[in-house]
Amino acid sequence: MQGHPRAQVPVTLGTFTQLYSSTPRGARLARRLVANRMDVWGFAYDSEVSEAVTLVVAELAANAVRHGRVRGRDFRVRLVLREDVVRVEVADGRADRLPVLQEPSDGDGGRGLLIVVALAERWGVVPREDGTYKTVWAEIPVSKGLGRMADERLPAGN
Template sequence: MTSKPPLPVRPIPTAQPFFPWHHFTMRCGSTPRGARLARRLAGERLDTWGIPYGSDTHDVLTLIVAELSTNAVRHGRVPGRDFRLRLSAESATLRVEVTDSRGESIPALTEPSDDLDGGRGLLLVAALTDRWGCYPCVDGLGKTVWAALDVGLSQALIH
């Protein structure tokens, strides 16, 4: 009687998950409705990539998309121009980028006033992500605000 060889077992990484390279880009109208649409479609895309609804990673990334999209609508709006949302996942890093049409309004972390309802979005982004920043568009017309999240093994599915 011959014995069957063992089936090959795929090794599980111990430190970081591996995301095959994913990329998603869309343009949205610079309106509150466009910001909501960006958040909803980003949530669907993340779920498709294996970051399920209700997971901490999914909730953090959709919050980041919502904050950056809302900022693009409130502070980066130029009438008649859209903003662009870009999501990417590579290796163990997930990145959100929002590009608007107003390059002169550079975001900065400031202490919010107790009298105001807003002004805390970038503080949330800075607290929830590993890195964030801003750079001007190549054509000089606008800026991109980005945030990156390094995802640990316990926070994502392994593909």
């Protein structure tokens, strides 16, 4: 008789969290530091995974600055590297303005979430219960065997 199968808890191989000013400069810095973190984790700058994660962060950070900015509040980027996915989380100060997926207009803008949807396996929004922040998250799949995993380059605590 077989026992009941149990869901396996995903193994976290690394995390990265950083606050940025809610400015275009902060969004650019977020993109650059995420690209660097992906390289540290073993995903070369020009790899598909690194480019996808960096692009998703760039789009979500730009949205945080453009649509989620509240004076005096920064935005936060968090990456969680697991065996099969990189979870990107961008939290900004406007819990009352949730992102809406829409067809792009002829003018500038409107394509950011479409890019996120195209690159991510899943995505969503979680407003904080106190109404002060919201987190937009996306999960980008990682092919097995790509990058250096935890025991090769990740120091303890990263």
